[in-house]
Amino acid sequence: MREINASGQSWEVKGFWPWVPIKGTSMELGQELMGVTEWMPATVPGAVQYDLYRAGLIPHPYxxxxxxxxxxxxNRWWMYRTTIRRxxxxxxxxxLVFKGLDYEAAIYAGTKLLGEHKGMFHEAAFDVTELLRQSETLELSVLLRHAPDEMAQIGKTSDTFTQKSRFTYKWDFSTRLVPIGIWDDAVLRVHxxxxxxxxxxxxxxxxxxxxGxxxxxxxxxxxxEANRADAAAGLALTAECRDPDGKLVAARELALEDDGAASAVFDIEGARLWYPNGYGEQPLYEVKLILRGGAEKLDERTYRVGIRQLEYVANDGAPEEALPYTVKINGRRIYIRGVNMTPLDHxxxxxxxxxxxWMVRLMKEGNANLVRVWGGGLIEKKRFYELCDENGIMIWQEFIQSSSxxxxxxxxxxxxxxxxxxxxxxxxxDRRNHVSLTVWSGGNELMSEPNKPSTMDDSNLAILKELVREYDPQRLFLPTSASGPVEYITEEKGLGHDVHGHWKYQGDPYHxxxxxENDNLFHSEFGVDGLSRMKSLRKFLNEGERRPKAMKDSLVWRHHGEWWDTLARDEAMFGKPGDLAVFSDxxxxxxxxxxxxxxxxxxxxKFSNSGSIIWQLNEPWPNVSxxxxxxxxGEPKMAYYWTKAAFAPLHVSLDYRKLKYAKGEPFRRLLYVHAHEPGVAVSVRAEVLDSAGSVxxxxxxxxxxxxxxxxxxxELAFAMPETADGLVxxxxxxRTEQGSAVLPPYVFSxxxxxxxxxxxxxxxxxxxxxxxxxxxxxxxxxxxxRAAFELRNDGERAALHVHxxxxxxxxxxxxxxxxxxxxxxxxxxxxxxCVRKSGGGLLAEEAAAAAAIALPQVRFRAMFGGSSGRG
Structure with a gap:
């Protein structure tokens, strides 16, 4: 079998009022019912909104x-068309196979209806053998009906009825912009x-x-599978296995059962094992299946797999009824340093x-080892899972359902x-074949009653549990995230197994x-909000909106992050900001x-708590906050870098309970060393400094x-000093034998x-x-x-948070x-x-401009200050 990608062909799309393409002509006048657009070039895979923007029919939606x-x-119907050749x-x-239709489609060859399809995440496949035997070409049309009226973030989960990505109907990190289109590849499979x-x-x-x-x-x-009723037997099925260097380590003929099933087991002594990021390497073996009929090769499949032992164990000191939240790979307990991922774009x-x-690179460089693919979004495209295999990023995959x-x-x-x-x-x-896949979850924040996560007893989740048992019994299935026994983080002891929350800074000292003092076993979603960088804010805010605001005072700001207003919080900590750049900092x-x-x-x-999964790594459209x-x-914020430090394989931290102190108040708090590897000798230096650098x-x-x-x-013990500006x-x-690091400072006042x-x-x-x-x-x-930059502070006071x-x-x-x-x-x-930009859709304009730029240019600045130096 081979696949011929039809996505790169010349496609067109045209918009209509509902039902007009079915009717075609006016009953009263007999004349053609024209569309709401003319035929225009279409991207496949793609979304109608991008094609309309390119045609000048809608403004830049972001x-x-x-x-x-x-x-x-x-609310319109959209017809795609192209011609495919035999x-x-x-x-x-x-x-003819569509790997992703969004959302409800009727597919035609000429005037012949091949079939209808509903749903984003399973293939629509049609046999066109006879049609292409009768003709060298096929005039193909795909009619997509208007988007279903599904639930946004505020709604009723019990009334959801589609498998359409729901965040596009409006979520706290997105707007309402509901895509319609052919969202994954269209191919012709030749068997x-x-x-x-x-x-x-x-x-x-x-x-x-x-x-290892x-x-x-x-x-x-x-x-x-036989593709012709009278197909002759005499098949030979070979399986080959090559090591990560390409060397053939095993090959054998597989016996075919009467029903077409075949199986084999390869035993590999001294196998190079796959580890999550930070714990080892990610060698991948190649398994190739070759099907022959005599001398003819009929089909071939290739899989890149990692070899590893996967287990799940209880947390230290966990109650008996708690689920096993600790992942164990190759006999080692893995502390989860995770991020939640939304779709990368509306x-x-x-x-x-x-x-x-780029996003997987940021996970790896940011010392993350797990990504939760959130249930209000997507089953992502295949390349994402391959990249996670290659980079040691474990995947927690949710099925497509979410709270409302x-x-x-x-x-x-x-x-x-x-x-x-x-x-x-x-x-x-499909996804079970990826070594990075580690956890399946029934969905996001599903609850049988307020603050009570749904369990396996729910008939919906029982279906999914049984399907995981049937298809992928080696992996853990969690009913939902959080999985309880309470949904949200709580001060009450013993109830915080797998919890969510909070998503805001809780104030000094309560945060x-x-x-x-919390005792949760697993913290699978939580966050803190913050503004985007000025470089990004300028791209989507008109000049009149580029000043500090509260969400209640600006419809534009509210449109780009209503829930994430930080002005009052930041004024309480810093005073009133003079301009937007200072507010962003x-x-x-x-x-x-x-x-x-x-x-x-x-x-x-660790390992009373089995890990943290930050909400969230990314956003699918530009938010003020x-x-x-x-x-x-694709711009990492300050929080990315402080997270990177906190997630490092070796890290030192200071335990404290507030930021604001009285002059002379005793400070007595413990220092901790966190490490993946035991027995590493480490020397730690703690310094208390003022803004002038005096120790x-x-x-x-x-x-x-x-x-x-x-x-x-x-213990770090000192009396809180009096400094010229009140900052401490x-x-x-x-320092270890392997290297040294200076960590971002803790700033007290x-x-x-x-x-x-x-x-x-x-x-x-x-x-x-x-x-x-x-x-x-x-x-x-x-x-x-790559380039190195030397920074120097020749001033009389600290250069704060230089970036x-x-x-x-x-x-x-x-x-x-x-x-x-x-x-x-x-x-x-x-x-x-630096990596040259290669974004698609509404980011394609940046990617096109990037092609003409020879080398990066970099400028450094201190927080609340100007810039110095370029490269």
Whole structure:
């Protein structure tokens, strides 16, 4: 079997009022009923909204409040058309396959109705063998009806009836912009007399050695299907296995059962095992299935698989009734350092492989090891799962259902359950072959009653549990996230098993008291909100909106993040910001501060707490403010870098319970060392400094990292000093044989007014930045350009949270560290990495401009200050 991609052909699309394409002519006048648009070029995969924007028929939907002017699109019918040719050779059977239709479609060959389809996440396949035998070409039309009127975030889960991505109907991080289109590839499958059907490749490991190898086993199950009633037998099925270096390590003939089933087991001694990011490498073996009829190759399938042992165990000290939230791979308990991922774009059909690669790169570089693919979004395209296999990012995949605010009860509507089962079967049959897939979940925040997560007893979730048992019994199925016994984080002890919340900074000191004293077993969703960077805000806010505002005072701001108003919070901490750039800096600082404390507090309880999954990594459209670490344009925020530090394989943290102190107040708090590997000798230096860089107190600590728990290293004790501006910095640095690091400082205050108001005046006036050497990297789209920059503070006060910005807008940028605080006379070297932008859809304009830019340009600035130095 071979696939001929029809997506790259010339497609057109045209809009109509509902039912007009069926009727065609006026009953009264007999004349043609014209469309609401003319035929126009279409992107496939793609969404109608992008094609309308390219044609000038709608404004840019992501700017200001323009999406409101685009809502009519979801209420029209849309016809796609193209011509496909008979392939040579034509084989025995030709199938026209749509891997993703969005949402309800009728497919025609000429005037012949091939069939109808409903649902985004299972294929629509049609036999066109006879049609293409009769004609060399096929005039193909796909009629997509208007979008179903599904529930937005505020609605009734019990009344959901589709398997359409629901965030597009309006969520707290998105607007209402409901895509219609062919959202995944359209292909022509050319089959021989026989071809492969469903296949399942799974792995296991035993006798794991200290060097990360073990006795590996690969199980292969496949099915062969006949494509012609009188097809002759005499088939030969071969399975080959190659190691990560391409060396053939096993090959054998598989016996075919009467029903077409075949299976094999490969035992691989000394197998190189797959580990999550931060715990080891991600070697992938290649398994190839080859089907022959005599000398003719009839079909071939290739799978890249990781060999690993997968288990799930109870948390330390967990109640008997608690679910097993700790993942164990190759005999090692894995502490979850996770992120929740929404779809990468409202127009998800136009997301490119390059965007997936950038987001997975940010996960890996950010020290994450798990991503939760949220149930209000998508079963993502296949390339995403391949990238997670390659980079050691475990996947928690939810089925497509989510809470709705009014009620959160899983839908029992028959049409919904039928579609849910189709989605689940399709997702399970394919995604189970990815080693990164680690957890299945029934959906997001499903609750049988307020604050009570639904359980396996719910008939909806019981269906999914049984399907996971049938298709993928080696993996854990959780009924929902959170999974209870209460939904939301609570101060009450013993109830916080797997919990969600909160999504806001809880104030000083309550934020630190709540999270510092919590006993949850697993924190699978929580966040803190913060503004986007000015570079991004300028792209979608008109000039009149670029000043500090509360959401209640601006319809435009409200349209781009109503729930995530931080003005009052940030004024309480900093005073009134003078301009939007200052407001953005302050808001990002508080987001980073709030998240860092939660992550460190959870990690101090390893493995009583099995991990943290931040809400959220990304956003699908540009928000003024949101809980994301990376904005719509691919720009990491300050919170991304403080999360990266808190997630590092070796990290040192300070346990504290507030930010504001009285002058002279005693400070006595423990320091902790967090590490993946036990027995690593570590030296830690703690310094208490003022804004001028004077060291007011210093302490040294020695220890060796503990086995599967955080190590209390010692107490940091001093009297809170009186400083010129009221700011007190506690900076931690560590050294091991493998290297050293200086961590982002903890900033405390004894100021009389807002705690961080004195920070306004730390504008980095003495900051200097110099590029050390040329950019390294070839001029192609996939290259990572690298350069080192030397930073120096020649001023008299601290240069606060110094960070870089790529100024050409042609490159995505990340760094080994950002938001570095330099005290007077200090120097620091930062390594910057840039990737040429390759976004799709509404980001394609940036990608097109990027092609003409030779090299990145980078500028550094201190928080609340100007810029210094370019490269």
């Amino acid at each position: 700017k200001d409040m323009n999406s409101l002017a685009c809502e009519w699109v979801e 392939p040579e050779p034509a084989g025995e059977k030709l199938e 021989g007399a026989f071809s492969f059907g469903e296949a399942y490749v799974r792995t296991e490991a035993a006798a794991i050695a200290p060097d 190898t073990g006795a590996g086993r690969i199980h292969v199950n496949a099915r062969v 127009l998800y059909a136009n997301v490119t492989d390059g965007q997936y690669a 605010g009014v009620d959160n009860i899983p839908s029992k509507r028959p049409e919904f359950l039928a579609l849910l089962e189709k989605t689940a079967r399709a997702a399970l049959a 630190y008291e709540l999270y510092g 302050a808001s990002q600082w508080m987001q980073a501060e709030g998240l860092r404390f939660i992550l460190e507090a959870n990690r101090r309880r 949101c809980t994301n670490l990376v904005d719509y344009y 007011l107190h210093r302490a040294e600590y020695e220890g060796a990292t503990a086995h599967e728990r955080a190590l209390p290293l010692g 910095f506690v900076r931690l640095a560590y 004894t100021a009389d007014g807002p705690a961080y108001e004195p920070a306004w005046r730390l504008d980095g006036a003495g900051l200097e930045a110099r590029q050390a050497g040329e950019w390294r990297g070839a001029a192609d789209a996939a290259t990572v350009y 870089a910005e790529e100024t050409t807008d042609g490159f995505w940028m990340e760094a080994d560290e950002q938001y570095v605080t330099l005290f007077p006379g200090e120097t620091h070297t930062v390594d910057i990495r």
